[in-house]
Amino acid sequence: MERPVRAAQRPSRLAIIGQPVAHSLSPVFQRAALRAAGLSIAYDREDVAPDQLSDAFTRLAAEGAGGNITIPHKEAAAGLIARCTPVARRVGAVNTFWTEHGALVGHNTDVDGAAATIKALCSSDVVDPCDLPVVLIGAGGAAAATLVALHDLGYRHITIVARNTARAQALSARLSIPSQIASMDAVDVAVGAAALVINATPVGLRDDVFPVAVSALSARCAVFDLVYRPGLTPWIAECRRAGLRAEDGLRMLVEQGAAAFEAWFELPAPRVAMWHALNAVPPTYHAS
Numbered sequence: 001m002e003r004p005v006r007a008a009q010r011p012s013r014l015a016i017i018g019q020p021v022a023h024s025l026s027p028v029f030q031r032a033a034l035r036a037a038g039l040s041i042a043y044d045r046e047d048v049a050p051d052q053l054s055d056a057f058t059r060l061a062a063e064g065a066g067g068n069i070t071i072p073h074k075e076a077a078a079g080l081i082a083r084c085t086p087v088a089r090r091v092g093a094v095n096t097f098w099t100e101h102g103a104l105v106g107h108n109t110d111v112d113g114a115a116a117t118i119k120a121l122c123s124s125d126v127v128d129p130c131d132l133p134v135v136l137i138g139a140g141g142a143a144a145a146t147l148v149a150l151h152d153l154g155y156r157h158i159t160i161v162a163r164n165t166a167r168a169q170a171l172s173a174r175l176s177i178p179s180q181i182a183s184m185d186a187v188d189v190a191v192g193a194a195a196l197v198i199n200a201t202p203v204g205l206r207d208d209v210f211p212v213a214v215s216a217l218s219a220r221c222a223v224f225d226l227v228y229r230p231g232l233t234p235w236i237a238e239c240r241r242a243g244l245r246a247e248d249g250l251r252m253l254v255e256q257g258a259a260a261f262e263a264w265f266e267l268p269a270p271r272v273a274m275w276h277a278l279n280a281v282p283p284t285y286h287a288s
């Protein structure tokens, strides 16, 4: 088992770097976590344009800062930050950083967030994950983190469904994670036998479109939508009405933040305070 990744020094301040960043929920639950842990450290939003990212990193390193990185900078950050942890290098994206010896260190906790959700959804499966077919829809940055999480949890029968199958091929090859590749035209067939179906596209974020019809899913399937929005995504709401174990991206959001908190401070993350700040509670599942 790998040792948890930890910052060598506590950040002087925290910030989330993105553009746009005003909508980010990270300050909401990270400030609650800091309060609950008795740490008087600020967590700010910083709206940074792509051509300002390098200068922002120089300034943050000089300040001894830490924080998170969100759209559209996660992949660019992996190229700009000289020292990345092995998982950030592997995924090719940074969502968490801190300062060590005057230089930034880039890390990726989206993998932890995805793994925590998959474990929560599938903990009642008695079958070895190696034997369970999984369908991952999407081939972008969030799909990369989720694919690494699936692989590290032991899933071996993975199909990536993407509208750009060349991008899916490239993702599987870059991560050295053998996967079947299918186009969106074949999504209904691909999900028919799947024990776990994951949406890692923005479908459902700003519309009521489903990544795949609920009627195409098997009755024992678990469903993970990386998308989250106020209330449930329409797809997850419909999956639950159909009696499926189904979860949106909120747990992934909280768990990537919890893993970041634990890396910055070497303290257990106050998860109850974090969920409470979002006016939510983590769903639980019972074996049927």
Ligand code: NAP
Binding pocket: 110, 113, 138, 139, 140, 141, 142, 143, 162, 163, 164, 167, 184, 200, 201, 202, 203, 205, 226, 227, 228, 248, 249, 250, 252, 253, 254, 256
């Ligand atoms: P990204 O790098 O832009 O990748 C998006 C992927 O979705 C690409 O493969 C893209 O295909 C595909 N896609 C986009 N629109 C589509 C459509 N209408 N039909 C089919 N495929 C479509 O974005 P990302 O960073 O991976 O993020 C994806 C989503 O994950 C975000 O919208 C966000 O809601 C969610 N997310 C959640 C968390 C969390 O903590 N819960 C964390 C990260 C991301 P092409 O290659 O053809 O463009």
